[in-house]
Amino acid sequence: MRHLLRDDDLTPAEQAAVLDLAFEMKQHPYDAKPLAGPRTVAMIFDKQTLRTQASFAAGIAELGGHPMLVDGTLAGIGVRESVEDVARVLGRQASLIVWRTFQQARLETMAAQAGVPVVNALTDDFHPCQLLADLLTVREHKTELAGLTVAFLGDGASNMGNSWLLAGATAGMHVRVSSPDGYAPDSGVTARAAEIAATTGGSVLLEPDPQAAVKGADVVVTDTWISMGKEDEAAARAEVFGPYSLTEDLFAEARPDAIAMHCLPAYRGKEIAAEVLDGPQSVVWDEAENRRHVQKAVLAWLLGHAREDLA
Numbered sequence: 142m143r144h145l146l147r148d149d150d151l152t153p154a155e156q157a158a159v160l161d162l163a164f165e166m167k168q169h170p171y172d173a174k175p176l177a178g179p180r181t182v183a184m185i186f187d188k189q190t191l192r193t194q195a196s197f198a199a200g201i202a203e204l205g206g207h208p209m210l211v212d213g214t215l216a217g218i219g220v221r222e223s224v225e226d227v228a229r230v231l232g233r234q235a236s237l238i239v240w241r242t243f244q245q246a247r248l249e250t251m252a253a254q255a256g257v258p259v260v261n262a263l264t265d266d267f268h269p270c271q272l273l274a275d276l277l278t279v280r281e282h283k284t285e286l287a288g289l290t291v292a293f294l295g296d297g298a299s300n301m302g303n304s305w306l307l308a309g310a311t312a313g314m315h316v317r318v319s320s321p322d323g324y325a326p327d328s329g330v331t332a333r334a335a336e337i338a339a340t341t342g343g344s345v346l347l348e349p350d351p352q353a354a355v356k357g358a359d360v361v362v363t364d365t366w367i368s369m370g371k372e373d374e375a376a377a378r379a380e381v382f383g384p385y386s387l388t389e390d391l392f393a394e395a396r397p398d399a400i401a402m403h404c405l406p407a408y409r410g411k412e413i414a415a416e417v418l419d420g421p422q423s424v425v426w427d428e429a430e431n432r433r434h435v436q437k438a439v440l441a442w443l444l445g446h447a448r449e450d451l452a
Contacts, residue, residue: 143446144252144259145439146245147267148307149333153341155442156276156311163277163431163438170434175441176206176236182440183235184262187213187242192405193262193270196432197239204437209235219247228254236447237440258443260436266327268300271404271428272308273435278427279360282400287313287342291360292395294319294351294385295412296378297326301364301404306334306345313341319354320347321381351385355394362402363387363412379411387413392422400424 201208232255241262252259297320309316334345348354366382409415
């Protein structure tokens with residue numbers, strides 16, 4: 142049974158295939174109906190959500206399926222009922238399970254017990270659906286992914302920092318992560334990304350100097366400094382991450398045709414200047430739309446593998 146729990150669950154060839162499928166589905170959004178029936182996809186949200194819920198619900202409907210919303214708070218997963226028991230119940234009600242939660246280990250337990258494909262809609266450690274949307278967006282604006290240089294600014298220890306390393310390396314990109322001391326990506330993830338990059342022609346670099354990281358980059362990415370669950374650290378983080386704010390001056394260090402990315406929600410004047418976020422080189426709204434297209438491709442791709450497993 143195949144799942145998408147972290148970015149390196151896809152090989153380079155598989156990642157390219159999913160992106161190709163997403164591009165095709167974007168051109169013809171109502172043609173593919175692998176969920177016709179309608180087949181049900183369970184969507185569980187333990188964390189706040191806008192783009193994830195909207196894009197999955199719309200995408201599942203476009204695939205001919207039924208998005209079944211499971212309120213994680215009401216379900217009490219891991220409190221009222223164990224993750225294992227919830228997995229066994231939902232696996233008999235739905236063809237796929239999409240979960241936006243906190244601990245990666247909970248998601249892995251769900252995948253081990255559900256008997257149907259499970260998709261990571263965000264955990265504290267990884268955000269693979271966002272990265273596929275980002276890669277599709279970059280490909281649309283830059284044609285090819287391999288060989289491009291991307292600079293990620295801010296909290297390298299976040300799910301986005303980890304996922305950019307893995308997904309960017311898988312795509313053959315040169316990934317630079319620039320973060321303050323104490324906020325570097327997980328060492329195991331960095332090592333795994335370097336291992337992947339050695340096979341794809343990409344590279345990974347932890348560069349604490351934001352100007353050096355952005356210099357000559359094709360793509361500059363940032364994210365909120367205040368991840369969900371860390372709101373009480375807002376003041377301290379604003380001081381630490383101040384030099385990593387994507388201002389107009391810092392963005393000018395990138396290539397003249399560079400694009401600026403942010404997975405949203407964004408806080409103008411903090412991690413990114415309004416002039417950059419709303420400027421002509423920003424592609425953030427394309428990113429937001431592309432969540433739907435890549436997630437449709439992921440669901441269809443996983444469902445195809447599930448059918449093969451049953452054959």
